[in-house]
Amino acid sequence: MTTLPLAAELPWLRPAQDAFNAALASDRLGHALLVQVSPGQGGQWLAVWIAARVFCRQVDPHRQMPCGSCLDCRRVMANEQPDLLRVHPIEDSKEIRVDQVRELSAELALTSHAGGRKVVIVSPAERLNRNAANALLKTLEEPSGSALLLLVTGEPSRLPATVRSRCTRLLPGPTNDDLFVSWLQAQRPASSAADWRAVLGVLGPQPLAALEADTAALGGLRRDTERALEEVMRGTLDVVDTADRWGKEDYALRVACVELWLIDRLRDWGRGRRSAAPKILFDALDHAREARQWAESPVNKPLAIERVLWRLATVAQTAGSQRPVG
Numbered sequence: 001m002t003t004l005p006l007a008a009e010l011p012w013l014r015p016a017q018d019a020f021n022a023a024l025a026s027d028r029l030g031h032a033l034l035v036q037v038s039p040g041q042g043g044q045w046l047a048v049w050i051a052a053r054v055f056c057r058q059v060d061p062h063r064q065m066p067c068g069s070c071l072d073c074r075r076v077m078a079n080e081q082p083d084l085l086r087v088h089p090i091e092d093s094k095e096i097r098v099d100q101v102r103e104l105s106a107e108l109a110l111t112s113h114a115g116g117r118k119v120v121i122v123s124p125a126e127r128l129n130r131n132a133a134n135a136l137l138k139t140l141e142e143p144s145g146s147a148l149l150l151l152v153t154g155e156p157s158r159l160p161a162t163v164r165s166r167c168t169r170l171l172p173g174p175t176n177d178d179l180f181v182s183w184l185q186a187q188r189p190a191s192s193a194a195d196w197r198a199v200l201g202v203l204g205p206q207p208l209a210a211l212e213a214d215t216a217a218l219g220g221l222r223r224d225t226e227r228a229l230e231e232v233m234r235g236t237l238d239v240v241d242t243a244d245r246w247g248k249e250d251y252a253l254r255v256a257c258v259e260l261w262l263i264d265r266l267r268d269w270g271r272g273r274r275s276a277a278p279k280i281l282f283d284a285l286d287h288a289r290e291a292r293q294w295a296e297s298p299v300n301k302p303l304a305i306e307r308v309l310w311r312l313a314t315v316a317q318t319a320g321s322q323r324p325v326g
Ligand SMILES: [Zn+2]
Pocket: 055, 056, 057, 058, 059, 066, 067, 068, 069, 070, 071, 072, 073, 074
């Protein structure tokens, strides 16, 4: 889903848009493109832009941009264009399944409604399960003449090499946090650069996700997490109860906040400021990074949080044992 208009300017995607236009103009467009941009950096938006660029009846001849206002552009944006097919993980499932790909192949075998191209957006493509990827491979090997497949992924290495090798890569330009922060400020000037930096800190380098995020709620979550971490180091936190809550709600965001906080504490220590035992902080950071990798897996999440918190709790125990009695 994207709420950005077709005319939005995402500077890091401009090279991909130019490459697409050039390929289209010289008739070198393959039948499958690997759009190597995560949805949070605009991969999904770029795929929709490409679809509009293909279907638009009033493309701006100089800028080579879809007009955004003709019937076809409006249909693309409203997800009502009959020759645009979308494949996403179905609700509650984290995977794109084989029957979805089979359905797609059947649709592609039919002629298009408007007699032109059909465009397919598969996003996020790394969610294709093994059978689905194999089924898609057949479509990629024997493409129907007019179809253009767009595989959107920020993690191309998670796709089988056989699928990747049959696609033309569409790459973004260079990115960094400064670029994202200035773009976010242009979209929503009411929030400061520091606010956006903090949001990107929690969400990772995902400006579109940041734009849709509730920045106030995110700030609150971060402060609440930091308060709990201070408490655990003083030995006053109910570790099991906290881990249980964090494991069940906003797990990935909590883990991101914990990582950021630990990195800040280690930075303090590096600058010679008073800090807890670095060994404990480093161990906790290792546990937090492991916990992050489990965000998408059925691993016992409260347990992963507990490991981090118990390690930090040893700060209080060590301090307690050294405190003079009486
Ligand atoms: Zn148009």
